[in-house]
Amino acid sequence: MRVAVVQMNSTADKAANLAQARRLMERAVARxxxxxxxxPETFAFIGGSREARHRSAECFPDGEAYAMLREFARRHRLYLHGGSMFERDGERFYNTTVVFDREGNEVAxxxxxxxxxxxxxxGRTYSESDFVGRGEA
Known part of the structure; x- marks a missing residue:
């Protein structure tokens, strides 16, 4: 099994992050x-205010980042671990990772x-729990 990882420096600009992720994924597949x-974790958006993070969150499977990953896995016939993205589920928010199979189906x-x-x-603090909830075991 051949595994490739994408490393990137995500920011609070979701559109730029998704474009960069797409370019780096294409390069990894070609090489x-x-x-x-x-x-990587939070590849689609990191930084910004609590409100900005919540605005960047997606309802799965309808979000832009989710759809991009699903289509990429299907088009390139590979398994794709989607790092993690901010997920919105009703009024709750999570840091969620998704895995797609070669057909673009979510399998995990x-x-x-x-x-x-x-x-x-x-003395600076960073509290992920201030803007996302814990998943369940």
Whole structure:
């Protein structure tokens, strides 16, 4: 099995992130011919305010990033691990990863359980749990 990973520096510009992800995925497929391609966590959007993160969230399977990944997996006949994206489920938000098979079917979904909350030595805090809920085991 050939595996390729995409590394990228995502920002609070979802359209630019999706365009960059698409370019890097195309390059990985052309160079590596993987059976499985994996994207990084929060590849579609990171940073910004709580409200901006919530606006970037998608209802699966109708969201733009979800649809892009599904179609990419189908078109290139590969398994695709969609890093993670902000998912909206009703009024709740999650940091969710999705896996697609070679036909573009969703075969796995995981909502992150162990969220990243930290206070750095200089006193700055980052609390993922402030804007997404924990998944269930």
């Amino acid at each position: 590596e011919r993987p059976d499985l391609l994996s994207l 979904r995981y909502r992150k359980i162990h969220l990243f909350d930290v206070t750095t030595p200089d």
